[in-house]
Amino acid sequence: MFAGMDEVDWASMKHAYGSAEHVPELLRGLASSCAQERERALDGMYGAVHHQGDVYDSTLACVPFLFELVGHSELPDRGGIVELLVSIGGGDAFDDGPLEGGDDTDGNYAMARTAIRAGAAAFTGLLADRDPEVRRAAPTALVRFLGQPERVLGLLTGRLEEEEEEQVRPALAEGLGLFARLHTASAAPAVECLVELCAAPHDPGLRLAALGQLAGCAPDRLPADLVPTVVALLRARSRRPRVPDRPERPDTDTLIGHLRRLRPADEEGGHLLRTLHTALGGRTADRIALLKGQLTSAESADRCNAVWMSAGLFREWRGSYEELVVLIGEQLGTEEQRLRDAAASVLESLFGLAAPAGDHLAALVAMGPEHRVRQWERGVPTLAAPLKALARAGDPRAVAALAEVLDGPVVPPETGHEVRHLGPAAAAPLAPLLRERLGEVPLDAFDTYERAEPLLFALGRLRHAPAVPEMLRLLHGAPEGLRSRVWLVRAIADALGGCGPDAREAIPALRKLLDGGSAVAAAGALWSVEGDAEAVLPTLRRELVEEPVHARNAAEALGRLGPAARPALPALRRMVDSGKVWRRAIAAAALWDIAGDPGPVLPALRSAWEQNADTHAVLADCLTRMGPAGAPAHDLLRTELATPRRHQARAGGYSSHDIDEDEQLLRACRAALDAA
Known part of the structure; x- marks a missing residue:
């Protein structure tokens, strides 16, 4: 194995982190008899040789040896190597258009695709490989790189008749869907095959895979009762004895190992439904109905998958999501931590849209401090997702919990930023605690700015003028050489401006800042506090014209002056x-x-x-x-x-x-x- 590898001048090549001289060790690691070593080697390939999808000269040099590894049927874990070859060849970057007549990108990416195409015949034998993981990876590789549409279609349909593994057949359906999207001139037989696979007596997993692929390549052929059909198939699949999606893997400290630990309990089910959701796109009514079916499943794995899929819908499409949010909120009461954490995480990203889940969030926050502050093995604590979601939803029940956090031994830095979502009236009781915490911020610590800025932000939004002395303490006491001092001064100025005329004692300090790097922030604050246009207009006009990096902020500040800023009109028109x-x-x-x-x-x-x-x-x-x-x-x-x-x-x-x-x-x- 690896004949000729030592003759390659690896030291003259590069990968993401410099010289590629150690790449042969990674290639040999892929053939190791030790499972941990194989996983570390694959992680190294993705981490350096194919970092974030990049293709280097060393990546190209690896291709023949990766094909050699794939050809050794006795070698374990070759499915991951097939997936690596697919990614090197372009992955799903070529899924959006037909292959016929298409042009590849110039450079290493085009050479990589050419190299994978040149060796693609090796993928044909993998459809019947003894390793199910290899058989799962083979259809995608075959469709993307073997430029013989009729042969590829015959291989896929023929293998469907022979394949006995329920965990492999969906990959063949996915291959047919990819074939229909890429080989548009030859798509009709593949579509007909998918239509046939959608019907009984095929097993639920295969039917779900076929429906997802049909939605992506021929949505007009989907059944009229799509949603109830999918929900029924999901229920039927959940009732079947659970077969592990993947074989047991070693517990390694690699990125691959970390991502594997984050995978849902039913990764295959998640993939099948995610494919369908992606294909349905903006058909939000269908997707909402489907997610409601998923979220009411008796299987917690189905509900966990649905929670994460709902996040994709919320992020991309507008809609009426109250019912879904309530169902996600109900998952907060489960005993399963994976599902509870998923629900809290998604609700955290919804801000005001999470309000229908407020009762469930409030109940979870009240259950214990671990739902208010998250402790980490390394780094500072952060607000726990349930409390952050409750505050972002504008729910006043978050106030008491946030007060407890602010009164605790360590205040998560982001606390001040989350206070603003409650509104000034509801959050007013927190102002004294925020002020107290600001007074405790050290003047010359490495993280002075990181600790002070959220507190200043909140106090300015709450217009809490009693905190002006604490703001001025920071302004006068932070040393000139402090890391991020200029950003700290701007945050102080903004907070003083938020306090308005009640911060008059800060006027002398703000005037001194009009000639420094925080001039725009100081001028804006001085206008809010004093209302003297003559005092700030020269500074803002200067920054508008002479400091391009400050021009946007200067224009915003001039707008707040209103008619008093008329002398700046010519520069603003330009x-x-x-x-x-x-x-x-x-x-x-x-x-x-x-x-x-x-x-x-x-x-x-x-x-x-x-x-x-x-x-x-x-x-x-x-x-x-x-x-x-x-x-x-x-x-x-x-x-x-x-x-x-x-x-x-x-x-x-x-x-x-x-x-x-x-x-x-x-x-x-x-x-x-x-x-x-």
Whole structure:
């Protein structure tokens, strides 16, 4: 095995972390007789040689030896090597269009795909391999890389007639669905086969897999009673004796081992239903009905899968989710920690949408301190998901629990940020505790800013002027060389500005900051406290023109001055003509607040809206302030409200605040239309 590997000049090649001279050790590790060593080697391949999907010269050099490993039938764990080859060849990056006539990306990625295609004949024999894990991985590899559609289709359908393993047959159905999407000219026979697989007497897992694939490649062929059919199949599958999805693996300290420990108890069931949900996309009514069926299953594994799948629906699509949220809330009462943690985690991401689960969250928070603060083996404690979800939902029952946290020995840093969701009236009892904690923040610690900023944020939002002395203690006492001092000063200035005229004792300190790196924040705070435009206008005009990195914040501050900022109009008009979308959007909003002339504002708002979805909430707020003058742009608001997809939904990632920001946008759009 590995003939010629030592003749390769590995030291001249690179991977994610430098020289590839140690890659032969990883390749030999994949052939080790020790299961732990094989897993560590595979983890090393993904961690360095194929880091985050990248293809290096060393990745290309590995391909022949990976194919050699796959060809040794006595070697365990070859299914993972097949999956690695598929990923090196492009993975699912080529799932969105037909293969016929397509062009590959230039460079190492194209060479990798060519190399995998050149060896793809090796995948044909793997469909009948003695290792079920290899047979599960083979259909995807075969469809993606063996450029002989008729042969591939024959191999898949032929293997379906022979395969006896219930855990392998769904992979063959997935291969047929992938075939139909990639080989569109030859898709019809594959679709017909999937239609046949959807019906009895096939086992429930295979039928679920076929339905998921049919939804992705031929949704018009789905049965009219899709949801009840899927729920019935899910119930039938759950009643069957549970066969482990994967063979037992060693407990290693690798990323692969960590991810395996996070997998749901029924990984295969989760995969089958997730495929169907993904294919249904924006058919939210069907997906809600399906999730209700999943969440009422007698099997906790089914409910746990449904909780995580609901998160994907909530993040991407708008809808009426009250019933689903209640069902997710009910999972908080389960004895199974995996399910309880999943439900709390999803509710934490919903903010105000989690309100229907408030009773369940409050009950869990009241059960013990572990549901209020999460302790970690390393690092500082954090707010536990149940309490964070309750606070983010704006539920006043979170106040008592947050007070207990603030009065405890260690305050999780994010506590101050979560207080704001309760609203000033409900959160007012927390202000004295927040002030006390701020007074305890050390002046020169490594984490002074991290500890102080959330507390300053909350006190500013609560307009708690009694805390001004503690704010000034930090401002005057933090040493000049303190890490993140400039950010700390800005946070202090913002908090002082939030306190308004009641923070007058801070005026001298704020005036001294007008010439430093926190000039914009200081000027904004000084305006809020003192209301003297003459004192702050020179600073804001200077920062608007001379400091491009501060221009956006300066424009926002000038807008808050209103008509008193008229001397800044020429510079703001030039900023409106800027090619940078965010600067144009903020400057246009400031123009309206200062001059009240919709003429130059509306075109700038429209162009920014159309170019960057992240600006929508700011622009909707501006249109609210414009009232009837913003009517020519109200078509943008109506279109947004009629759009079923969340404005920040995107492939390949998401932010933990996407749902909340989208719901804020919807409220702003309605407010703007109501103000007309």
